[in-house]
Amino acid sequence: MKKLIITSALAFICVTAVIAQKNVFGVDWAINFPNNNGYLTKTSYAGGKIDYRHFFKENWSFGLALDWASYEQYMPRQTFQKADGSGAVTSDFDAVAYQVPFTATLHYYFKKSKMFRPYAGIAAGGQYLEQDLYYNVYVSSDNNWGFVARPEIGVLINPNNKYWGFNVGAYYSYATNKTDLIKSNSFNNFGISIGVVFGE
Amino acid sequence: MKKRYFLLTFCLVAFFACRKIPDTSQLSVSFVVQTSKDPNANFSNYKTYYISDTIALKTTDPTDTLWTDADAKQLVDAVKSNMSARGYTMVTSPHSTPDLGLGLTAIKDLNVGVVYPGWWYGYWGGCYWGYCGYPPYYPWYGGGVVYSIPTGTIILDMIDLKNASANTKLTEIWGSVMSGGLGNTADDISLGVEAIDQAFTQSPYVQTH
Helix, strand or coil: CHHHHHHHHHHHHHHHHHHCCCEEEEEEEEEEEECCCCCCCCCEEEEEEEEEEEEEECCEEEEEEEEEEEEEEEEEEEEEECCCCCEEEEEEEEEEEEEEEEEEEEEEECCCECCEEEEEEEEEEEEEEEEEEEECCEEEEEEEEEEEEEEEEEEEECHHHCCEEEEEEEEEEEECCCECCCCECCEEEEEEEEEEEEEC | CHHHHHHHHHHHHHHHHCCCCCCHHHCCCCCEEEEEECCCCCHHHCCEEEECCCEEEECCCCCCCEECCHHHHHHHHHHHHHHHHCCCEECCCCCCCCCEEEEEEEECCCCCCEECCCCCHHHHCCCECCECCCCEECCCCCCCCCEECCCCEEEEEEEECCCHHHHCCEEEEEEEEEECCCCCCCCHHHHHHHHHHHHHHCCCCCCCC
Protein backbone atom coordinates (compact mmCIF):
# COMPACT_ATOMS: atom_id res chain seq x y z
CA MET A 1 0.00 0.00 0.00
CA LYS A 2 2.80 2.38 0.96
CA LYS A 3 4.62 1.56 -2.25
CA LEU A 4 1.45 2.31 -4.21
CA ILE A 5 1.05 5.71 -2.56
CA ILE A 6 4.69 6.58 -3.15
CA THR A 7 4.55 5.41 -6.75
CA SER A 8 1.38 7.41 -7.40
CA ALA A 9 2.91 10.52 -5.85
CA LEU A 10 6.00 10.08 -7.98
CA ALA A 11 3.95 9.72 -11.12
CA PHE A 12 1.99 12.87 -10.24
CA ILE A 13 5.12 14.88 -9.61
CA CYS A 14 6.87 13.70 -12.73
CA VAL A 15 3.94 14.25 -15.07
CA THR A 16 2.91 17.60 -13.60
CA ALA A 17 6.42 18.98 -13.74
CA VAL A 18 6.97 18.23 -17.36
CA ILE A 19 3.70 19.60 -18.68
CA ALA A 20 3.43 22.77 -16.61
CA GLN A 21 5.07 26.16 -16.88
CA LYS A 22 6.89 28.06 -14.12
CA ASN A 23 7.71 24.76 -12.60
CA VAL A 24 10.99 23.15 -11.70
CA PHE A 25 11.44 19.47 -11.38
CA GLY A 26 14.60 17.98 -9.92
CA VAL A 27 16.25 14.64 -9.28
CA ASP A 28 19.13 14.61 -6.78
CA TRP A 29 21.70 12.29 -5.33
CA ALA A 30 21.87 12.81 -1.57
CA ILE A 31 24.64 12.16 0.92
CA ASN A 32 23.46 12.02 4.51
CA PHE A 33 25.35 12.33 7.79
CA PRO A 34 23.32 10.86 10.68
CA ASN A 35 23.41 12.76 13.95
CA ASN A 36 21.82 10.52 16.59
CA ASN A 37 23.83 10.48 19.82
CA GLY A 38 26.37 7.98 18.62
CA TYR A 39 23.93 5.44 17.16
CA LEU A 40 24.42 5.16 13.39
CA THR A 41 27.30 7.52 12.70
CA LYS A 42 28.29 6.19 9.30
CA THR A 43 27.65 8.43 6.30
CA SER A 44 25.04 7.23 3.82
CA TYR A 45 25.81 7.57 0.13
CA ALA A 46 22.64 5.69 -0.86
CA GLY A 47 20.11 8.48 -0.93
CA GLY A 48 18.16 10.58 -3.33
CA LYS A 49 15.48 13.14 -3.79
CA ILE A 50 12.70 13.98 -6.22
CA ASP A 51 11.66 17.58 -5.97
CA TYR A 52 8.90 19.63 -7.59
CA ARG A 53 8.66 23.40 -7.14
CA HIS A 54 6.04 25.81 -8.44
CA PHE A 55 6.88 29.51 -8.55
CA PHE A 56 3.86 31.42 -7.27
CA LYS A 57 5.90 34.67 -7.16
CA GLU A 58 9.13 35.56 -8.86
CA ASN A 59 11.19 34.84 -5.74
CA TRP A 60 9.01 32.26 -4.02
CA SER A 61 8.14 28.67 -4.74
CA PHE A 62 6.18 25.96 -3.00
CA GLY A 63 6.33 22.31 -3.84
CA LEU A 64 6.61 18.70 -2.87
CA ALA A 65 9.67 16.60 -2.21
CA LEU A 66 10.24 12.91 -1.76
CA ASP A 67 13.58 11.91 -0.24
CA TRP A 68 15.04 8.56 0.67
CA ALA A 69 18.20 7.42 2.36
CA SER A 70 19.54 4.02 3.31
CA TYR A 71 21.93 3.71 6.27
CA GLU A 72 23.96 0.74 7.42
CA GLN A 73 26.64 0.39 10.07
CA TYR A 74 28.35 -2.64 11.58
CA MET A 75 28.92 -2.40 15.33
CA PRO A 76 31.58 -4.75 16.71
CA ARG A 77 30.76 -7.10 19.57
CA GLN A 78 30.34 -5.11 22.74
CA THR A 79 28.53 -5.17 26.05
CA PHE A 80 25.76 -2.71 26.78
CA GLN A 81 25.02 -2.31 30.49
CA LYS A 82 21.52 -1.19 31.40
CA ALA A 83 21.55 2.25 32.98
CA ASP A 84 20.17 0.98 36.31
CA GLY A 85 22.77 -1.78 36.50
CA SER A 86 20.15 -4.52 36.47
CA GLY A 87 21.40 -6.23 33.37
CA ALA A 88 23.53 -6.28 30.26
CA VAL A 89 23.55 -7.57 26.71
CA THR A 90 26.56 -8.58 24.61
CA SER A 91 26.56 -8.94 20.85
CA ASP A 92 27.72 -7.42 17.62
CA PHE A 93 25.11 -5.72 15.47
CA ASP A 94 24.44 -4.59 11.95
CA ALA A 95 22.29 -1.48 12.32
CA VAL A 96 20.18 -0.53 9.32
CA ALA A 97 17.84 2.40 8.76
CA TYR A 98 15.73 3.38 5.78
CA GLN A 99 14.38 6.91 5.79
CA VAL A 100 11.66 8.25 3.48
CA PRO A 101 10.43 11.80 4.22
CA PHE A 102 7.57 13.15 2.12
CA THR A 103 7.41 16.90 2.52
CA ALA A 104 5.81 20.12 1.39
CA THR A 105 8.41 22.80 0.66
CA LEU A 106 8.62 26.57 0.65
CA HIS A 107 11.67 28.33 -0.82
CA TYR A 108 12.78 31.95 -1.14
CA TYR A 109 15.19 32.85 -3.96
CA PHE A 110 17.81 35.53 -3.63
CA LYS A 111 18.79 37.80 -6.49
CA LYS A 112 19.93 35.93 -9.53
CA SER A 113 23.47 36.59 -10.72
CA LYS A 114 24.14 35.31 -14.21
CA MET A 115 23.58 31.60 -13.88
CA PHE A 116 23.44 31.26 -10.07
CA ARG A 117 20.23 31.56 -8.08
CA PRO A 118 20.75 30.89 -4.34
CA TYR A 119 17.80 29.98 -2.17
CA ALA A 120 16.78 29.15 1.39
CA GLY A 121 13.70 27.32 2.53
CA ILE A 122 11.96 24.83 4.73
CA ALA A 123 10.49 21.40 4.11
CA ALA A 124 7.97 19.83 6.49
CA GLY A 125 5.87 16.70 6.40
CA GLY A 126 5.84 13.05 7.39
CA GLN A 127 8.73 10.65 7.52
CA TYR A 128 8.61 6.89 7.28
CA LEU A 129 11.53 5.31 9.11
CA GLU A 130 12.40 1.66 9.22
CA GLN A 131 15.09 0.52 11.63
CA ASP A 132 16.52 -2.98 11.85
CA LEU A 133 19.09 -4.46 14.17
CA TYR A 134 20.63 -7.63 12.80
CA TYR A 135 22.53 -9.78 15.30
CA ASN A 136 23.68 -13.38 15.07
CA VAL A 137 20.95 -15.05 12.98
CA TYR A 138 18.20 -12.76 14.28
CA VAL A 139 16.74 -9.40 13.44
CA SER A 140 14.71 -6.92 15.47
CA SER A 141 12.73 -4.44 13.40
CA ASP A 142 10.71 -1.34 13.99
CA ASN A 143 9.04 1.02 11.55
CA ASN A 144 6.91 4.06 12.09
CA TRP A 145 5.94 7.51 10.89
CA GLY A 146 7.03 10.80 12.40
CA PHE A 147 6.93 14.51 11.71
CA VAL A 148 9.93 15.91 9.86
CA ALA A 149 11.16 19.51 9.55
CA ARG A 150 14.10 20.33 7.30
CA PRO A 151 15.65 23.77 6.80
CA GLU A 152 17.45 23.93 3.46
CA ILE A 153 19.84 26.16 1.56
CA GLY A 154 21.15 25.76 -1.94
CA VAL A 155 21.74 27.22 -5.35
CA LEU A 156 20.14 26.60 -8.72
CA ILE A 157 22.72 26.71 -11.47
CA ASN A 158 21.27 27.53 -14.84
CA PRO A 159 23.95 27.71 -17.54
CA ASN A 160 22.96 29.73 -20.61
CA ASN A 161 19.37 29.97 -19.39
CA LYS A 162 18.54 26.58 -20.80
CA TYR A 163 15.49 24.72 -19.60
CA TRP A 164 17.72 22.50 -17.55
CA GLY A 165 20.36 23.11 -14.91
CA PHE A 166 21.86 21.87 -11.68
CA ASN A 167 20.81 22.08 -8.04
CA VAL A 168 23.27 21.90 -5.16
CA GLY A 169 21.80 21.96 -1.66
CA ALA A 170 22.45 21.37 2.02
CA TYR A 171 19.98 20.71 4.83
CA TYR A 172 19.44 19.55 8.38
CA SER A 173 16.61 17.12 8.97
CA TYR A 174 14.91 16.71 12.33
CA ALA A 175 12.27 13.97 12.62
CA THR A 176 10.19 12.72 15.55
CA ASN A 177 10.29 9.03 14.70
CA LYS A 178 10.40 7.00 17.91
CA THR A 179 12.22 3.69 18.03
CA ASP A 180 11.95 1.26 20.92
CA LEU A 181 14.89 -0.72 19.57
CA ILE A 182 17.31 1.88 20.82
CA LYS A 183 15.01 3.95 23.07
CA SER A 184 15.24 6.89 20.70
CA ASN A 185 12.68 9.66 20.19
CA SER A 186 14.09 11.27 17.08
CA PHE A 187 16.13 10.70 13.95
CA ASN A 188 18.31 13.57 12.77
CA ASN A 189 20.77 14.04 9.96
CA PHE A 190 22.70 16.58 7.96
CA GLY A 191 22.70 16.16 4.23
CA ILE A 192 23.92 17.52 0.94
CA SER A 193 22.31 16.98 -2.43
CA ILE A 194 23.54 17.33 -5.98
CA GLY A 195 21.24 16.94 -8.92
CA VAL A 196 19.72 18.11 -12.14
CA VAL A 197 16.65 20.31 -12.60
CA PHE A 198 14.31 20.72 -15.50
CA GLY A 199 11.76 23.45 -16.06
CA GLU A 200 11.64 27.06 -17.04
CA MET B 1 4.97 12.09 -24.38
CA LYS B 2 8.20 10.16 -24.70
CA LYS B 3 9.93 12.59 -22.37
CA ARG B 4 7.22 12.07 -19.77
CA TYR B 5 7.60 8.30 -19.75
CA PHE B 6 11.36 8.63 -19.67
CA LEU B 7 11.19 10.84 -16.58
CA LEU B 8 8.68 8.61 -14.84
CA THR B 9 10.85 5.55 -15.43
CA PHE B 10 13.91 7.45 -14.29
CA CYS B 11 12.16 8.49 -11.06
CA LEU B 12 11.04 4.97 -10.23
CA VAL B 13 14.40 3.39 -10.98
CA ALA B 14 16.19 6.04 -8.93
CA PHE B 15 13.86 5.49 -5.96
CA PHE B 16 13.87 1.72 -5.77
CA ALA B 17 17.54 1.28 -6.69
CA CYS B 18 18.75 3.22 -3.69
CA ARG B 19 17.70 0.92 -0.90
CA LYS B 20 20.68 -1.04 0.30
CA ILE B 21 20.43 -4.73 1.02
CA PRO B 22 22.01 -5.27 4.45
CA ASP B 23 25.34 -7.05 4.41
CA THR B 24 25.06 -9.37 7.39
CA SER B 25 28.00 -11.52 6.34
CA GLN B 26 30.28 -9.85 8.84
CA LEU B 27 28.06 -10.64 11.82
CA SER B 28 29.77 -13.02 14.21
CA VAL B 29 28.28 -16.39 15.08
CA SER B 30 28.89 -15.79 18.78
CA PHE B 31 25.82 -16.00 20.98
CA VAL B 32 23.89 -12.91 21.97
CA VAL B 33 24.23 -12.85 25.76
CA GLN B 34 21.65 -11.15 27.97
CA THR B 35 21.89 -11.06 31.75
CA SER B 36 19.57 -9.70 34.44
CA LYS B 37 19.85 -9.55 38.23
CA ASP B 38 17.79 -8.88 41.32
CA PRO B 39 18.67 -5.27 42.17
CA ASN B 40 18.47 -6.10 45.89
CA ALA B 41 20.55 -9.26 45.82
CA ASN B 42 23.80 -9.43 47.73
CA PHE B 43 25.73 -12.19 46.05
CA SER B 44 28.28 -12.46 48.86
CA ASN B 45 25.51 -13.77 51.13
CA TYR B 46 25.67 -17.08 49.29
CA LYS B 47 28.53 -19.55 49.46
CA THR B 48 27.32 -22.89 48.09
CA TYR B 49 25.35 -23.98 45.04
CA TYR B 50 24.04 -27.00 43.22
CA ILE B 51 23.65 -27.66 39.51
CA SER B 52 22.49 -30.84 37.83
CA ASP B 53 24.62 -32.52 35.18
CA THR B 54 21.57 -32.60 32.92
CA ILE B 55 20.02 -29.75 30.97
CA ALA B 56 16.28 -29.23 30.68
CA LEU B 57 15.37 -29.43 27.02
CA LYS B 58 12.52 -27.93 25.05
CA THR B 59 12.14 -28.97 21.42
CA THR B 60 9.36 -29.74 18.97
CA ASP B 61 9.41 -33.29 20.31
CA PRO B 62 7.39 -33.35 23.57
CA THR B 63 9.32 -36.39 24.77
CA ASP B 64 12.55 -34.38 24.73
CA THR B 65 12.83 -33.19 28.29
CA LEU B 66 16.44 -33.78 29.27
CA TRP B 67 19.75 -33.32 27.54
CA THR B 68 22.34 -35.56 29.11
CA ASP B 69 25.18 -36.25 26.66
CA ALA B 70 28.81 -35.08 26.66
CA ASP B 71 27.84 -31.81 24.96
CA ALA B 72 25.43 -31.04 27.76
CA LYS B 73 28.13 -31.81 30.30
CA GLN B 74 30.47 -29.31 28.64
CA LEU B 75 27.93 -26.55 29.14
CA VAL B 76 27.27 -27.55 32.76
CA ASP B 77 31.02 -27.72 33.40
CA ALA B 78 31.39 -24.18 32.04
CA VAL B 79 28.91 -22.99 34.67
CA LYS B 80 30.74 -24.92 37.37
CA SER B 81 34.16 -23.51 36.49
CA ASN B 82 32.82 -19.96 36.44
CA MET B 83 31.06 -20.43 39.78
CA SER B 84 34.22 -21.88 41.27
CA ALA B 85 36.26 -18.96 39.95
CA ARG B 86 33.84 -16.60 41.68
CA GLY B 87 34.33 -18.38 45.01
CA TYR B 88 31.22 -20.55 45.21
CA THR B 89 31.41 -24.16 46.39
CA MET B 90 29.46 -26.89 44.64
CA VAL B 91 27.49 -29.33 46.78
CA THR B 92 26.93 -32.76 45.30
CA SER B 93 23.23 -33.10 46.07
CA PRO B 94 20.32 -30.66 45.97
CA HIS B 95 19.31 -32.10 49.35
CA SER B 96 22.50 -30.78 50.99
CA THR B 97 20.84 -27.37 51.51
CA PRO B 98 22.85 -25.32 49.00
CA ASP B 99 22.48 -21.54 49.15
CA LEU B 100 21.90 -21.29 45.41
CA GLY B 101 20.27 -23.54 42.84
CA LEU B 102 21.44 -23.22 39.25
CA GLY B 103 19.77 -24.69 36.21
CA LEU B 104 20.33 -24.76 32.48
CA THR B 105 17.54 -24.95 29.93
CA ALA B 106 18.05 -25.35 26.17
CA ILE B 107 15.52 -24.33 23.54
CA LYS B 108 16.21 -26.18 20.29
CA ASP B 109 14.34 -26.50 17.01
CA LEU B 110 11.54 -24.37 18.34
CA ASN B 111 10.87 -20.70 17.82
CA VAL B 112 8.70 -19.40 20.60
CA GLY B 113 9.09 -15.67 20.00
CA VAL B 114 8.74 -13.22 22.85
CA VAL B 115 8.10 -14.75 26.26
CA TYR B 116 8.09 -13.56 29.83
CA PRO B 117 10.56 -14.65 32.50
CA GLY B 118 9.32 -17.82 34.02
CA TRP B 119 7.99 -19.38 30.84
CA TRP B 120 10.74 -22.00 30.95
CA TYR B 121 10.55 -22.46 34.69
CA GLY B 122 8.59 -25.64 34.66
CA TYR B 123 11.23 -27.67 32.93
CA TRP B 124 12.69 -28.90 36.18
CA GLY B 125 9.38 -30.51 37.00
CA GLY B 126 7.64 -27.47 38.43
CA CYS B 127 10.03 -27.00 41.27
CA TYR B 128 13.73 -26.83 41.89
CA TRP B 129 14.60 -30.37 42.97
CA GLY B 130 13.41 -30.68 46.56
CA TYR B 131 12.11 -27.12 46.72
CA CYS B 132 8.52 -27.60 45.70
CA GLY B 133 5.50 -25.55 46.56
CA TYR B 134 7.14 -22.15 46.23
CA PRO B 135 6.19 -19.98 43.27
CA PRO B 136 8.96 -18.58 41.10
CA TYR B 137 9.73 -14.90 41.45
CA TYR B 138 11.65 -12.65 39.08
CA PRO B 139 12.57 -9.42 40.88
CA TRP B 140 13.46 -7.57 37.67
CA TYR B 141 10.24 -8.52 35.96
CA GLY B 142 7.58 -5.82 36.01
CA GLY B 143 9.57 -3.13 34.32
CA GLY B 144 8.58 -4.38 30.92
CA VAL B 145 11.20 -7.11 30.79
CA VAL B 146 10.52 -9.58 28.04
CA TYR B 147 12.89 -11.90 26.32
CA SER B 148 12.81 -12.93 22.76
CA ILE B 149 13.58 -16.64 22.90
CA PRO B 150 14.47 -17.81 19.43
CA THR B 151 15.45 -21.34 18.64
CA GLY B 152 18.95 -22.23 19.72
CA THR B 153 18.83 -20.54 23.10
CA ILE B 154 20.46 -21.52 26.38
CA ILE B 155 18.96 -20.18 29.59
CA LEU B 156 20.84 -20.12 32.88
CA ASP B 157 18.89 -19.49 36.09
CA MET B 158 20.28 -18.78 39.56
CA ILE B 159 17.74 -19.27 42.36
CA ASP B 160 17.94 -18.21 45.98
CA LEU B 161 17.38 -21.45 47.93
CA LYS B 162 18.87 -20.10 51.15
CA ASN B 163 15.88 -17.84 51.76
CA ALA B 164 13.25 -19.84 49.86
CA SER B 165 11.53 -21.00 53.00
CA ALA B 166 11.55 -17.58 54.67
CA ASN B 167 10.41 -15.82 51.49
CA THR B 168 7.99 -18.62 50.53
CA LYS B 169 9.10 -18.15 46.95
CA LEU B 170 11.94 -19.17 44.68
CA THR B 171 13.58 -15.86 43.87
CA GLU B 172 15.70 -15.81 40.75
CA ILE B 173 18.51 -13.48 41.71
CA TRP B 174 20.39 -13.75 38.42
CA GLY B 175 19.72 -15.16 35.00
CA SER B 176 21.09 -15.24 31.51
CA VAL B 177 19.46 -15.82 28.13
CA MET B 178 22.00 -16.78 25.46
CA SER B 179 20.79 -17.05 21.87
CA GLY B 180 22.76 -18.25 18.90
CA GLY B 181 21.39 -21.02 16.78
CA LEU B 182 22.25 -23.87 19.15
CA GLY B 183 21.89 -27.13 17.29
CA ASN B 184 22.89 -25.91 13.85
CA THR B 185 26.65 -26.27 13.63
CA ALA B 186 29.39 -28.39 15.08
CA ASP B 187 30.84 -25.37 16.84
CA ASP B 188 27.69 -24.69 18.81
CA ILE B 189 28.87 -26.21 22.03
CA SER B 190 32.10 -24.24 22.14
CA LEU B 191 30.07 -21.12 21.29
CA GLY B 192 27.70 -22.05 24.11
CA VAL B 193 30.61 -22.39 26.52
CA GLU B 194 31.91 -19.02 25.34
CA ALA B 195 28.45 -17.52 25.94
CA ILE B 196 28.31 -18.87 29.50
CA ASP B 197 31.75 -17.37 30.15
CA GLN B 198 30.52 -14.05 28.74
CA ALA B 199 27.41 -14.12 30.97
CA PHE B 200 29.70 -14.24 34.01
CA THR B 201 32.15 -11.72 32.56
CA GLN B 202 29.43 -9.11 32.12
CA SER B 203 28.16 -9.82 35.65
CA PRO B 204 31.20 -9.12 37.87
CA TYR B 205 28.93 -8.77 40.92
CA VAL B 206 28.33 -12.54 40.95
CA GLN B 207 30.96 -13.48 43.53
CA THR B 208 31.27 -14.49 47.16
CA HIS B 209 33.17 -11.41 48.28
